[in-house]
Structure formats: C-alpha cells, structure tokens
Amino acid sequence: MLMEQCMACHIPGGSGPFRLDRLEDVRRRIVLVRDQILKREMPPVYAQSELGPISPFHEFTDEQALLFQRWQQAGMPEGEPPEHVERRLEPALSAALTADVRLEAEGILSQVSVKVRNAPAAVAGIQGLHHPAIRQILLYRGNKVNPNRDHVGPEGELIASFSPGFHGPPVSIPVEGDVMMKVVYQPTGKPERVKLTLLPDAPNRNAEWISLGRDDWRIEADKRLNLETSLTLEEDVLVAGFLPEARHFSAMLQLVAKTPDGKEQRLFHARRWNLNFPGAYYFQTPVRLAKGTRLTYRALYDNTETCPVNKGRNPQPVSSGYGRDQDRFWMHILTVKPGSAE
Ligand code: HEC
Numbered sequence: 047m048l049m050e051q052c053m054a055c056h057i058p059g060g061s062g063p064f065r066l067d068r069l070e071d072v073r074r075r076i077v078l079v080r081d082q083i084l085k086r087e088m089p090p091v092y093a094q095s096e097l098g099p100i101s102p103f104h105e106f107t108d109e110q111a112l113l114f115q116r117w118q119q120a121g122m123p124e125g126e127p128p129e130h131v132e133r134r135l136e137p138a139l140s141a142a143l144t145a146d147v148r149l150e151a152e153g154i155l156s157q158v159s160v161k162v163r164n165a166p167a168a169v170a171g172i173q174g175l176h177h178p179a180i181r182q183i184l185l186y187r188g189n190k191v192n193p194n195r196d197h198v199g200p201e202g203e204l205i206a207s208f209s210p211g212f213h214g215p216p217v218s219i220p221v222e223g224d225v226m227m228k229v230v231y232q233p234t235g236k237p238e239r240v241k242l243t244l245l246p247d248a249p250n251r252n253a254e255w256i257s258l259g260r261d262d263w264r265i266e267a268d269k270r271l272n273l274e275t276s277l278t279l280e281e282d283v284l285v286a287g288f289l290p291e292a293r294h295f296s297a298m299l300q301l302v303a304k305t306p307d308g309k310e311q312r313l314f315h316a317r318r319w320n321l322n323f324p325g326a327y328y329f330q331t332p333v334r335l336a337k338g339t340r341l342t343y344r345a346l347y348d349n350t351e352t353c354p355v356n357k358g359r360n361p362q363p364v365s366s367g368y369g370r371d372q373d374r375f376w377m378h379i380l381t382v383k384p385g386s387a388e
Pocket of ligand 1: 048056062063066078079082083090103221323333
C-alpha cells in the first residue's frame with residue numbers, strides 16, 4: 047500500500063520532504079506516517095469528479111487503515127514490493143530532447159520559461175521531473191514568451207502539464223516545431239541545475255484543450271471573492287482530463303456540467319486547493335459530454351490574513367498573473383473528438 051500510494055513523491059529527489067521507499071525510513075517516521083494516513087492527509091487527494099476517479103492517489107479505505115495499524119502492531123515486518131510500482135517512477139523511453147534549466151536559490155513559488163527547439167511529434171512524459179524543487183512543467187506551442195523573463199505566462203496554446211506524482215495524459219497531444227516549457231518550482235535554498243528530457247510518443251491528432259477563465263478581475267485586500275464563467279459545448283466531446291490553473295489565493299475550485307436535459311454533475315472539484323500539488327487530473331477512460339452541455343467554472347479566492355501568503359504581512363490587492371500578489375482563474379479541459387480515441 048505504501049509503495050503504491052507514497053513512492054511517486056517520497057523517493058530520493060522526489061517532491062515529498064523525505065524518502066519512504068525503504069522500510070527503515072517508514073519505521074523511523076512511523077508516528078508521523080500513521081498520523082498522516084489516519085487523518086487522510088496523505089496521500090494527497092485534492093480533486094474529485096462525480097464522473098469517475100481522476101486522482102492518481104486515493105485515500106486509504108477503512109479496511110486499509112486497519113490493515114496498516116495491524117502491520118504496525120505486528121512490528122512492521124518486511125513485505126514484497128508489487129512489481130508494477132518500479133515502472134511508474136521513471137518512464138523507460140528513449141530520450142529525445144534535453145534542456146538544462148537553472149533554478150534560483152530563493153523566493154516563493156517561482157517559474158522559468160525555456161524554449162525547446164524541434165520538439166518530438168508528441169510528448170509522453172518528462173524525465174527529470176522528480177526533483178525536490180519542481181512542482182509542475184507546462185508545455186506550450188509557439189514561442190511568444192521572452193525566455194529570459196520569469197513571472198511571465200506564455201501566451202501560446204497549452205500542450206500538456208506534467209507534475210511529480212501525477213500520471214501523464216491518457217492521450218498524446220501533437221507538438222509541432224518549437225515549444226515553450228514553463229517550469230514551476232519552489233526554490234530549495236541553493237541554485238539548482240535540472241536536466242529535463244522530453245520523452246517522445248506517437249501523436250494523437252484529435253486531442254485538444256478547451257479553456258475557461260478570465261483575466262479581468264481583482265481581489266481587494268482582506269476580501270474573499272467568488273469568480274464564475276461558463277461556456278456551452280457546440281459538439282459532443284469526450285473529456286479526458288482537467289488542468290486547473292490556480293495559485294496561492296485559490297481556496298476551492300469547481301467545474302459543473304449541466305446537460306441539455308437539466309441534470310447537473312460536478313466534473314471537477316478541489317475542496318481545498320493546495321499549490322504543492324499543481325497537477326493535471328485525468329480519467330482512466332474519457333467521459334462523454336453531449337452537445338449543448340453548459341460548463342460552469344467557479345473558484346473561491348481568499349485574500350484575508352488566513353491565506354498562507356499573507357502570513358505576517360498586510361494583504362495586497364490581487365490581480366491575474368504569475369507574480370506573488372497574483373493568481374489565476376483558468377480551467378483547461380482536455381478533450382478528444384468522439385470516435386477517435388474511444
Ligand atoms: C503527490 C506527491 C505525494 C504523495 C503521493 C505522498 N506525499 Fe507525503 N508529502 C508530499 C509533500 C509535497 C509533502 C510536504 C507537505 C505539504 O507541503 O503538504 C508531504 C508530506 C508528508 C509527511 C509530513 C507531514 C508533516 O506534517 O510534516 C508525511 C508523514 C507524508 N507526507 C507521508 C506520506 C505517506 C505515508 C504517503 C502515502 C500513503 C504520502 N505521503 C504520499 C507529497 C506526497
């Protein structure tokens with residue numbers, strides 16, 4: 047259970063604060079591990095859908111929690127690792143394209159954009175993602191961004207998002223020519239050099255992102271704000287996954303689908319958004335939505351002193367962007383044309 051649910055992050059160089067991939071590590075931290083498991087804090091399950099599982103991790107069931115406690119009482123004996131876990135850690139594909147990325151030593155969540163020339167036809171994954179500083183890597187088509195400037199959002203079209211511990215997209219998205227790679231990272235206290243390698247795949251020409259959101263808003267200091275935006279589908283689509291774009295001030299995110307017959311379902315729901323886990327979420331099998339379905343995206347922002355960024359300082363007005371006093375109100379939905387990848 048621990049191998050399956052913890053090792054995507056708690057490995058050397060992983061995003062978790064310490065390793066849990068050896069029995070001695072788990073034994074040494076058993077009080078904390080037990081506490082996190084029983085409180086359902088770990089593994090992190092930050093988003094759910096009424097239409098099927100989307101999180102790569104799941105809360106331990108009551109039976110599993112009991113089993114875990116019995117194992118602890120029995121003196122934490124060694125078990126056999128399930129064979130398929132190893133494979134999930136690093137995809138074993140041949141390297142296609144490598145970028146050397148320099149990360150700053152200090153700051154709160156930062157980002158750097160890097161241009162990648164002649165990317166492979168489609169990208170299946172990124173090697174080097176399991177670095178303690180890295181939170182998310184976004185790929186954009188086009189090269190409209192000045193690669194020497196941080197805190198700039200690429201204007202290009204989204205290709206894919208990769209995060210430590212989150213699976214890659216269930217469909218491959220075509221890439222043509224140059225791409226911008228945006229690396230979102232939490233500085234570790236010393237400058238870091240990370241080698242990132244794009245892993246190639248066969249392109250699936252029918253996958254694309256639908257984006258819902260706005261940039262024309264402002265959250266005053268000491269206020270909470272609800273934002274909402276909608277669109278109606280003009281054709282049937284298969285929804286493969288979700289990429290919420292949200293930062294420090296975002297507290298709750300929700301995407302609701304209202305079908306033409308008036309039925310409402312929650313496609314995506316993050317009860318408490320946590321920027322430590324800024325991943326994309328995918329269904330195992332894409333889910334069909336009919337033409338005429340109305341999609342509404344809502345997000346709640348907290349710019350009061352309870353927001354962690356405002357700890358020990360006066361809240362400032364917040365606008366759209368990637369800086370410290372900025373946040374995002376965008377939800378990207380990965381879709382596939384029915385009939386193509388079913
Ligand atoms: C998707 C990555 C990921 C997975 C999977 C994951 N963790 Fe974590 N874990 C983290 C991160 C990141 C932190 C740092 C705490 C935070 O910022 O929320 C953390 C923190 C912890 C802590 C310290 C909490 C504290 O209060 O100091 C424990 C214990 C822990 N994880 C245990 C586990 C166990 C046990 C599992 C599996 C059942 C697990 N984690 C799965 C990423 C992960």
